Amino acid sequence: MRPARVLTLGVFALAGLIFFTSFDTAKGTNIRTDASLLKLSDLIQERSHKNQELDASNGAVRDDVDRLAERDNGSTKAQDEKLKRLEAESGTEKLRGKAISVTLDDAPPNATAKLPGYPQPQPNDLVIHQQDLQAVVNALWSGGAKGIKVMDQRLVSTSAVRCVGNTLLLQGRVYSPPYKITAVGDPGKLKKAVAASHAIQNLMLYVNAYGLGWKVEDDGTVTLPGYSGTVDLHYAKPVK
Structure with missing residues (x-):
């Protein structure tokens, strides 16, 4: 068999392998728009929004706890001042x-x-x-x-x-x-x-x-x- 014919057959065989691999990967769907490939990105965005909501809820609860603690916590003035300094350093206060x-x-x-x-x-x-x-x-x-x-x-x-x-x-x-x-x-x-x-x-x-x-x-x-x-x-x- 001539070298040129062998090379041609080899190219067709490689092309067939590529087409089969693409078909097997896509399973009849568009690879670029397959929803399964977008699930991770969607999950990250969903968790991000959920964490934002939880942060807001946690902040509201923390404010309630602080108000209740200030009402009657039995601490001394020195202890209250120390707590305020620590809160400022911790970044939990505005x-x-x-x-x-x-x-x-x-x-x-x-x-x-x-x-x-x-x-x-x-x-x-x-x-x-x-x-x-x-x-x-x-x-x-x-x-x-x-x-x-x-x-x-x-x-x-x-x-x-x-x-x-x-x-x-x-x-x-x-x-x-x-x-x-x-x-x-x-x-x-x-x-x-x-x-x-x-x-x-x-x-x-x-x-x-x-x-x-x-x-x-x-x-x-x-x-x-x-x-x-x-x-x-x-x-x-x-x-x-």
């Missing part, structure tokens, strides 16, 4: 003061290198990553922030800023970019800490080269919400 905000966003999907000498971007170069959000939060804490809010949620000692794909997962709720981080504190010191962060300086290379969204603004006087979720530790134990 916090009002001067603030700045940092907003991060993905670059346009068709972005190209804007500066000479830079390679054309890969997909990972065009999105905000977990390390970028963590860098901003850490810089704001180091700049003396009295309280920080990511999107609409207050951060506490047990908060974890994590990304799943190109979405932010924070305290059981899911967010898409742009991501806004608000910090109450001395605006000058907060901005200085952000500018001095080595991790943020590295991020700025991608901002300037590929057009990632980056904005630092004075927010004037704002009120951060108190954290309303659970403060129990599930995977760690406090040091005694």
Whole structure:
């Protein structure tokens, strides 16, 4: 058999295998719109909304408990003052003061290198990553922030800023970019800490080269919400 005929038969055999595999995977459905492939995304969104409702309910119950405790708890004035200081430090109470905000966003999907000498971007170069959000939060804490809010949620000692794909997962709720981080504190010191962060300086290379969204603004006087979720530790134990 001639080599050309053998090659032709091989191509047809490979094409048949691909068609069979596609049919077996799709089972007669459109792979792009098959509902079974969307279940995970739907479940995440459903749980996110449910967690938001539970947070609101938990916050209302906590307010009721606080009011009942203030009515007659048998504590001394010194104990009450100590409790208020601890509540302020824990982030469970509202916090009002001067603030700045940092907003991060993905670059346009068709972005190209804007500066000479830079390679054309890969997909990972065009999105905000977990390390970028963590860098901003850490810089704001180091700049003396009295309280920080990511999107609409207050951060506490047990908060974890994590990304799943190109979405932010924070305290059981899911967010898409742009991501806004608000910090109450001395605006000058907060901005200085952000500018001095080595991790943020590295991020700025991608901002300037590929057009990632980056904005630092004075927010004037704002009120951060108190954290309303659970403060129990599930995977760690406090040091005694």
